[in-house]
Amino acid sequence: MKGKVWDTFDEAISDIQDGATLIVGGFGLCGIPEKSIEALKNKGTKNLNIVSNNCGVDDWGLGLLLANKQIKKIVASYVGENKIFEQQFLNGEIEVELTPQGTLAERIRAGGAGIPAFYTPTGVGTPIAEGKETRFLDGKEYLLEKAIVGDFALVKAWKADKLGNLVFRKTSRNFNPIAATAGKITIAEVEEIVEVGELNPDEIHTPSIYVQRVVLGKNYEKRIERLTVVSKEG
Amino acid sequence: MNARQRIVQRAVKEIKDGMNVNLGIGMPTLLANEIPSNINVLLQSENGLLGIGPYPSETEVDADLINAGKETVTVVPGGSFFNSADSFAMIRGGHIDLAILGGMEVSESGDLANWMIPGKMVKGMGGAMDLVAGAKRVVVIMEHVSKHGESKIKKSCTLPLTGKGVVHRLITDLAVFDFTEEGMRLVELADGVTIEEVTKKTEASFIIESSVLLN
Numbered sequence A: 001m002k003g004k005v006w007d008t009f010d011e012a013i014s015d016i017q018d019g020a021t022l023i024v025g026g027f028g029l030c031g032i033p034e035k036s037i038e039a040l041k042n043k044g045t046k047n048l049n050i051v052s053n054n055c056g057v058d059d060w061g062l063g064l065l066l067a068n069k070q071i072k073k074i075v076a077s078y079v080g081e082n083k084i085f086e087q088q089f090l091n092g093e094i095e096v097e098l099t100p101q102g103t104l105a106e107r108i109r110a111g112g113a114g115i116p117a118f119y120t121p122t123g124v125g126t127p128i129a130e131g132k133e134t135r136f137l138d139g140k141e142y143l144l145e146k147a148i149v150g151d152f153a154l155v156k157a158w159k160a161d162k163l164g165n166l167v168f169r170k171t172s173r174n175f176n177p178i179a180a181t182a183g184k185i186t187i188a189e190v191e192e193i194v195e196v197g198e199l200n201p202d203e204i205h206t207p208s209i210y211v212q213r214v215v216l217g218k219n220y221e222k223r224i225e226r227l228t229v230v231s232k233e234g
Numbered sequence B: 001m002n003a004r005q006r007i008v009q010r011a012v013k014e015i016k017d018g019m020n021v022n023l024g025i026g027m028p029t030l031l032a033n034e035i036p037s038n039i040n041v042l043l044q045s046e047n048g049l050l051g052i053g054p055y056p057s058e059t060e061v062d063a064d065l066i067n068a069g070k071e072t073v074t075v076v077p078g079g080s081f082f083n084s085a086d087s088f089a090m091i092r093g094g095h096i097d098l099a100i101l102g103g104m105e106v107s108e109s110g111d112l113a114n115w116m117i118p119g120k121m122v123k124g125m126g127g128a129m130d131l132v133a134g135a136k137r138v139v140v141i142m143e144h145v146s147k148h149g150e151s152k153i154k155k156s157c158t159l160p161l162t163g164k165g166v167v168h169r170l171i172t173d174l175a176v177f178d179f180t181e182e183g184m185r186l187v188e189l190a191d192g193v194t195i196e197e198v199t200k201k202t203e204a205s206f207i208i209e210s211s212v213l214l215n
Helices: A034-043 A065-067 A083-090 A100-114 A176-182 B001-015 B029-036 B084-092 B128-134 B195-200 B208-212
Strands: A021-024 A048-051 A071-076 A094-098 A117-120 A134-137 A138-146 A148-160 A183-194 A213-216 B021-022 B044-047 B049-052 B075-081 B098-102 B105-107 B139-140 B169-172 B175-180 B183-189
Touching: A021 A176, A034 A065, A034 A148, A048 B175, A065 A083, A100 A117, A100 A138, A100 B084, A100 B128, A134 B139, A148 A176, A176 B084, B001 B029, B001 B098, B001 B139, B001 B169, B021 B029, B029 B098, B044 B075, B044 B084, B044 B183, B084 B128, B098 B128, B175 B195
Parallel strands: A021 A048, A021 A148, A048 A071, A071 A094, A148 A183, A183 A213, B021 B044, B021 B098, B098 B139, B139 B169
Antiparallel strands: A117 A138, A134 A138, B044 B049, B049 B075, B169 B175, B175 B183
């Protein structure tokens, strides 16, 4: 059996074709699969359908793919930090489906869990309810939202073992574990790969069954969008 | 005190000991610094943190630890991390005791608009629609009138909604309103503010609570 650990990002993403649907982990720039995104930029894959909470900033994260005009459509909850995005949206070069953050998370979770759609109270009576089936259950109105499955999921974890079990760190977990469940092929990039048996089974966040490829990333940039600190008072 | 400070000072009284609270981005985030030290709460951040701590010192900064406003933060003892689906299960499932959000417009039936201005670039609703749909109690804080002097409390919202009939309480720099089955009720006036001033600056119809009339 070929192991799950791949040597390079270029190889690991080489079969992502034009027009593929990618579920990408991360919140803002926290916990984004920065190495896989860079490899995709270098490969130049076009017409991508991206499912991600945000779309990076002008010169980092998914913003790199935007700037390179590789994205056809994005499903996201908040895209406010990106000028290139704004230009492409206003020019009609990119299609956008805004989805409430919790609905987006649940659509991805449902996709990974074999649930094709679900009813949610979120968005009833708002513009996002337009054209969607609604139903009253126990006297309250709900919207039907559909699950999302990706051809690939790109996720970033802190550690993996060679089987693909993943552990995340702090709030860089965010969308990554659910994205991992919803990709037909999930590519996990990590800061450290350990031997099988070294991770405590009680502390594994994503079981190996969801992960098809693991790649070790080096020199993570981990950009910070809003550095906020308290100064030590003297 | 300016209008925003007055709003923050009043809004912080909504936060009670033992609550799990989500504070929205912008003015609501300022409340975190005003919570009295004898009140223990856990602040939830929808990107996957229950128990937000203060901003870090320069040596504590960790790119893997941010709040929903993408600011670097710390975690309090007893805090926990979780994924985005679990985070919104907490929110939608009614486990968050209180959500405090900013507003652009609120209607007399408790509708909230705070995510989109037609004709301007739409940035997205983030987690706001889930928060108003799922939190046990939704408090909106905003200035009573716009920069142009127009009432932001409407008979019905002119902007696209974030949620319909979702607001429990509205706190402005002039007054506090509750949303009940009988309609919107004026329940408090800010210091030095009269019923006449509130009436003049409010497009929505409201009932005046007897305790306000007596003062």
